Amino acid sequence: MPTPDSIRIMLMVTGGIAAYKSCMLTRLLVQAGFSVKVAMTEAATRFVSPMTFQVLSGHPVATDLWGEGQSHALDHVEYARWSDLTVVAPATANTLAKAASGIADEIVSTLLLAQPGPVLMAPAMNDNMWRHPATQANVVLLKERGVQMVGPGTGFLACGTVDEGRMMEPEEILAAIRILADTVVPRDADGDSPTDQTNFWAGRKVLITAGPTHEAIDPVRYIGNRSSGAMGFALAAQAVARGAAVTLISGPVARPRPRGLREFVGVETGREMSAAVATALAANPDWLIMTAAVADFAPAQPASGKLKKEDLGAGWQLDMVRNPDILAEIVPAHRQPGLKVVGFALETEDVQARALGKLKAKAMDYIVANNPTAEGSGFGEENHQVQLLAAGGMIWQSESRPKAELAAELLTELARHQSG
Ligand code: C5P
Secondary structure, three states: OOOOOHOOEEEEEEEOOOOOHHHHHHHHHHHOOOHHHHEOOOOHHHHHHHHHHHHHHOOEEEEEOHHHHHHOOOHHOOOOOOEEEEEEEEHHHHHHHHHHHHOOOOHHHHHHHHOOEEEEEEEEOOOHHHHOHHHHHHHHHHHHHOOOOOOEEEEOOOOEEEEEEEOHHHHHHHHHHHHHHOOOOOOOOOOOOOOOOOOOOOOEEEEEOEEEOEEEOOOEEEEOOOOOHHHHHHEOOOOOOOOEEEEEEEEEOOOOOOOOEEEEEEEOOOHHHHHHHHHHHHHOOEEEEOOEOOOOOEEEOOOOOOHHHHHEEEOOOOOOOEEEHHHHHHHHHHHOOEEEEEEEEHHHHHHHHHHHHHHHHHHEEEEEEEEEOOOOOOOOOOOOOOEEEEEEEEOOOOOEEEEHHHHHHHHHHHHHHHHO
């Protein structure tokens, strides 16, 4: 695990009153042993003087893309590469929006776009700005791309209300930074760190399945399920962020593809997913992570034309056939030695025993069990709680967390178990 003094943090301060708390954050980071450089938007400099951050960080502060004598002015790409991880605190609605859409029109947004490593954002804004669908959509998009979010919390806002939108306290942001710092690969003796902001997952080939399947009844109707693909997409984004070469096979979902995938394969049916997994296994991945909710049964003979209710009468029977179980039937025939298999299981009773039963029956190395009826989990809920089991039993239980954070933690725990 890298020590703080080998880790370089670019702290980006944007224009909110919470900028004053980032002075304390800078101090805490420096005291903890991190190297810190600060970049500020023009608006941030209206709240706190760059000189304050310069003194606290011990480095000149970047405030202007074009400023004379600013070393980052021409080579912002190199400058951005200096950092192992980037923290945006406070992150205003404006900066979140720019980051989500790739705008680079001043120093902070430009460095954000140019930096290759993990990013943690601590949003801070008025409650209405936070709740605005535009901001929420930007946050979802950023999380799907692997950006970590800490907060905002609820409390006293500068506009006079007590509501959601308050930047987390410097100590809480520091705790989140420490978790992210664990994923950073120490630099070599020359201090070089290409895009290797990861440890265990860097360079590994990871095959991930996600989403539901749609099994056609006729050309317009299908049998599906409520899987949103969130967990698989979050794992893919997090694995990419850790330097893995990721192939994502997904059933039909309405969500943007994570950036930086090696390959994306879109499928409709369980049979198509089986075929796509078999093909992808030929490329000899190191890991297969099966989050997909593959339909167990499919209509035996999908109608070629739309079924008409007049022809079907008052009730009708649909003949169904079993879909192949990908883990149990497809993977054994195609797996190469050394492949690690992670399955997922949704269980409502006897969660651990049933999950372990599946792990053994389907020759998985790990299984992630979740109970959608448990408090802090469930369909449509933002937060989820899971257990990670290996053949010997449970090895980790999560807190109730957003799926993007769970995905990050799951990769860390899998790496920890493999390395330990
Ligand atoms: O038995 P159960 O469907 O609960 O097992 C869940 C695990 O098996 C998941 O990892 C899922 O992706 C995988 N699965 C599969 N092929 C199927 C159904 C589920 O590989 N046809």
